[in-house]
Amino acid sequence: xxxxxxxxxxxxxxxxxxxxxxxxxxxxxxxxxxxxxxxxxxxxxxxxxxxxxxxxxxxxxxxxxxxxxxxxxxxxxxxxxxxxxxxxxxxxxxxxxxxxxxxxxxxxxxxxxxxxxxxxxxxxxxxxxxxxxxxxxxxxxxxxxxxxxxxxxx
Amino acid sequence: xxxxxxxxxxxxxxxxxxxxxxxxxxxxxxxxxxxxxxxxxxxxxxxxxxxxxxxxxxxxxxxxxxxxxxxxxxxxxxxxxxxxxxxxxxxxxxxxxxxxxxxxxxxxxxxxxxxxxxxxxxxxxxxxxxxxxxxxxxxxxxxxxxxxxxxxxxxxxxxxxxxxxxxxxxxxxxxxxxxxxxxxxxxxxxxxxxxxxxxxxxxxxxxxxxxxxxxxxxxxxxxxxxxxxxxxxxxxxxxxxxxxxxxxxxxxxxxxxxxxxxxxxxxxxxxx
Numbered sequence: 001x002x003x004x005x006x007x008x009x010x011x012x013x014x015x016x017x018x019x020x021x022x023x024x025x026x027x028x029x030x031x032x033x034x035x036x037x038x039x040x041x042x043x044x045x046x047x048x049x050x051x052x053x054x055x056x057x058x059x060x061x062x063x064x065x066x067x068x069x070x071x072x073x074x075x076x077x078x079x080x081x082x083x084x085x086x087x088x089x090x091x092x093x094x095x096x097x098x099x100x101x102x103x104x105x106x107x108x109x110x111x112x113x114x115x116x117x118x119x120x121x122x123x124x125x126x127x128x129x130x131x132x133x134x135x136x137x138x139x140x141x142x143x144x145x146x147x148x149x150x151x152x153x154x
Numbered sequence: 155x156x157x158x159x160x161x162x163x164x165x166x167x168x169x170x171x172x173x174x175x176x177x178x179x180x181x182x183x184x185x186x187x188x189x190x191x192x193x194x195x196x197x198x199x200x201x202x203x204x205x206x207x208x209x210x211x212x213x214x215x216x217x218x219x220x221x222x223x224x225x226x227x228x229x230x231x232x233x234x235x236x237x238x239x240x241x242x243x244x245x246x247x248x249x250x251x252x253x254x255x256x257x258x259x260x261x262x263x264x265x266x267x268x269x270x271x272x273x274x275x276x277x278x279x280x281x282x283x284x285x286x287x288x289x290x291x292x293x294x295x296x297x298x299x300x301x302x303x304x305x306x307x308x309x310x311x312x313x314x315x316x317x318x319x320x321x322x323x324x325x326x327x328x329x330x331x332x333x334x335x336x337x338x339x340x341x342x343x344x345x346x347x348x349x350x351x352x353x354x355x356x357x358x359x360x361x362x363x364x365x366x367x368x369x370x371x372x373x374x375x376x377x378x379x380x381x382x383x384x385x386x387x388x389x390x391x392x393x394x395x396x397x398x399x400x401x402x403x404x405x406x407x408x409x410x411x412x413x414x415x416x417x418x419x420x421x422x423x424x425x426x
Contacts, residue, residue: 042192056263
């Protein structure tokens with residue numbers, strides 16, 4: 001099918017099998033390899049992108065579902081986004097595989113989240129390196145909120 | 155990914171009428187949020203080759219009251235259930251169950267109709283629907299019928315639906331009594347349950363378990379014992395005899411039986 005959607009702010013048109021996975025189209029047709037494949041079953045969140053502002057797992061979505069939609073991937077943040085800087089400053093990224101998905105899931109948070117809100121928003125994203133504290137800290141600081149004492153680096 | 159996409163065929167419907175006409179004429183597996191279908195696709199266990207995309211059918215997304223009955227359109231996502239004031243007020247145990255279905259990403263795509271249709275014994279919403287005596291509304295080009303969820307499943311991953319039928323809604327009459335839900339898995343979020351239970355504390359309690367039988371099950375003997383005034387110790391014994399869980403990759407029969415008994419006790423203590 002000829003697919004029309006808005007990818008990282010740019011109108012995009014391409015040919016794809018309607019049942020191709022959104023993740024494969026992004027990585028292989030659009031050369032956007034920031035989104036990662038982890039588990040392939042919607043449990044790890046490494047493939048998270050925003051579709052019309054909502055986080056979804058791009059490894060379990062047929063590309064037909066983004067026809068006419070706005071898709072935002074980690075590349076769409078441009079590399080200089082404040083949240084990306086907070087991830088670097090707080091060492092919220094170690095091996096880096098979960099990082100694009102973590103950041104995209106966090107992007108959907110409202111303006112003044114509680115720590116519980118942050119944990120809920122990121123419950124669908126697994127990290128095996130950081131123990132999560134640095135990630136939660138990065139997200140809280142990005143929103144101008146104090147991280148709880150237990151999450152402040154010594 | 156272990157499925158050749160090129161061998162698959164997808165048609166998209168833009169209205170319910172069109173979807174039902176397509177299902178009347180050709181055998182196709184419906185796809186809504188795709189959270190189950192695409193896991194099978196990724197793992198190479200997807201058997202069907204021809205699919206019908208119904209994700210665009212907004213007419214199946216409403217949550218409304220018909221008289222006193224709560225009517226939830228089949229394409230309602232878990233996120234919509236969590237955010238719905240009317241569901242929160244009338245069926246809080248469904249909101250609790252929805253919060254524990256995967257992460258936000260899955261809650262944004264997974265639908266209540268998909269959970270019912272997928273017919274997994276571990277479906278998180280199914281004990282809630284069974285304890286609430288929900289009615290599944292299925293429609294085909296030839297007409298509509300209503301099937302109580304307790305009669306909807308005929309065996310492991312098997313339902314009474316015919317290939318030309320689509321689930322259009324779930325109906326729930328007012329639930330009297332305190333509602334309770336608990337899911338036991340390997341971790342709080344993102345885990346398929348080892349045991350999942352929903353209960354309604356009423357003069358005749360209604361209790362349903364998932365993951366302990368080929369389908370979601372009510373436990374009528376246990377309900378009757380509690381309704382007749384049995385002690386919780388006695389009711390636990392009735393439950394232990396009534397259920398027959400199995401060993402599988404997620405847990406053992408013995409663990410599931412013990413946890414089911416503990417959950418019954420906790421339900422009774424927390425709703426008393």
